[in-house]
Amino acid sequence: MSYLKTTHELYKEAALTPQLSLCCVTSQARFLPDLVTPGVMKEMNYGCGTTVHFGDLNAGETVLYVGVGGGLEALQFAYFTRRPQSVIAVDSVPEMLARAEENFKLAAQVNKWFQPDFVKLVQGNALSLPLADGSVDVAAQNCLFNIFKEAELKQAISEMYRVLKPGGRLYISDPITTQPIPEHLREDERLRAMCLSGALAYQDYLDKFVDAGFGTIEVRARRPYRILDKGRYGTGEDILLESLELVVYKNPVPEDGACVFAGETVIYFGSEEAYDDGKGHIIQRDVPLPVCQKTAGNLRALNRPDLFITKATYHYGGGGCC
Template structure:
C-alpha cells in the first residue's frame, strides 16, 4: 500500500469517527460575527493552523479548498464570498466528502446567511485539480501538503499555480521540521498520514514554493506544533515540529530573487531625513519599514553604519516597502 493509499484509508476512518486530538483540533477556530460552527465540525478540524485570513479575502473571491476535512474552513471561506460556487472544495476521499456535506447542511440550519450551494464539493486530488487554468483567486490547504513526498509536493504546488489567476494567492498551513526528519520516520506511512513525519525544513518548504513559480511569499505565523520525543519515535534527541501559515503570490519572480517576508524591518539611522536606495525603498529616519528578507540583507550589507535591520518576527500582514 502506498503512502497516499494509507492516507486515504486513515482519513476515511477519521471522517466516520472524528479523531479528537488529531493535528490541532483542540484549538478554537477563527471567530467571526454571525458564524456558528457545530461541535461535529470542530471535532473534524484536521488542521495545524488556519488558512482563513480576512485581509486576503476581500471582493468575494473564488476559493479552491484542497482537502475538505469536516468543512470548517470551507464554511469560513464561504462567509466571505456568500455566493453560489464561491468556494470549490476538492477531496479524493468519498467518506470525507459525505461527512463535510452533512456538516454543511447542518451549518445552513445554524447560519441564516449560509446556503450549502455556496460550497461546491468535487471529487479530485491535489495532483489534478478539477478546475480550469487561471480560474480562481485563492487556493487554500491546511495540513495536507506536508503529507506528500517531495516530488508529489512539487506536483501539487504546480497545480495550485496553474489554477490561480495572475496575482492569485496560495494560502497554506503546514507543519515544518526544525531539522530533517529521520528516514525511518519518513518511511512510516501512518505517521506521515498523521502529519508527523513528512514535514520539510523551513528552507526546503520555501524553496518548493519558489521552484513552483511563486515570486512572493509572506509568513503569517510560525509557532510550535508537536514534539517528537526520543522514546516514542526512536530518535537520539527530541525533534520539534512547527506550524507555518503562509501566503504565496502568483507574481513573477524578480530578477534578483523572490521576495520572502518574515516580519523583518529596516531602520535608517543616518543624518539625513530619509534614505533612498534607488531600488524602490525609501526609509524615514528612525521609522521601521517592513522589508523582505532579500532587501534586509542587501541594505544591511551596503549600509552597515546607517541602517539597522531587525530579526524575523515570523508574522507579516503587509505594509512593506518592497
C-alpha cells in the same frame, strides 16, 4: 505510492469517526460576527494552523480549498464570499465529502447568512485538480502538502499554480521540521498521513514554491506544533515540529530571486528626512518599514550606523517593500 492509500484510509476513518488526536483539532475557531460553527466541524478541524486570513479576503473572489475535512475553513471562506459555488472544496475521500455535506447542512441551520450551495463539493485529487487553468482567485490547503513525498509535492504545488489566476494567492498551513527526521519515520506511512513525519525544513519548504514559479512569499506565522520525542519515536533526540502559515503569490519571480517577507523591519534614524538606497527603497526617518529578506540583506551589507534592521520574526503583518 502506497502511502497515499494509507492516507486515504486514515481520513476515511476520520470522516466516519472524528479523530480527536489527529493534527490540531483542539485549536479553537476564531470569532466572526454571526458565524456559528457546528461542534462536529470543530472536532474535525484536521489542520495545524489556519489558512483564513480575514483582512485579505474579498467577497467577489472564488476560492479553492483542497482537503475539505469537516468543512470548518471552507465555511469561514464562504462567510466572506456568500454566493453560490464561490468556494470549491476538493477532496479525494468520498466519506469525507459526505460528512462535509452533512456539516454544511448543519451550518445552514444555525447561520442565517449561509446556504449549503455556497460551497461546491468536488471529488478530486490534489495531484490532478478538476479545475481549469487560471480559474480561481484564491487557493488553500491546511496540513496536506507535508504528507506528500518529493515528486507528489512538486505536482501538487504545480497544480495549485496552474489553477490560480495571475496575481492569485495560495494560503498554506503546514508542519515544518527544525531538525532532520530519521528515515524510518519518514517511511512510516501512517505517521506521514498523520502529518508527523513528512515535514521539510523551513528553507527547503519555501524553495518548493519558488521553484514552481511563485514570486512572492509572506510568512504569516511560525509556531510550535508537536514534539517527536525520542522515547516514543525512536529518534536520537527530541525533534520540534513547527506550524508554518504562508501566503504565496502567483506573480513572476524577479531576476534577483523571490521576495520573501518574514517579519524583518528597517528603521532609519539619520540626519535626513528619509534615506534612499538607490534601489527603489525610500525609508522615512523613524518610520519602521517591513522589508523582504533580499532588501534586509542588502541594507545590512551597507553597515550604516543610522540603519537598524531587525532579524526575521516569522510573523509578517503586511506593507513594506521588496
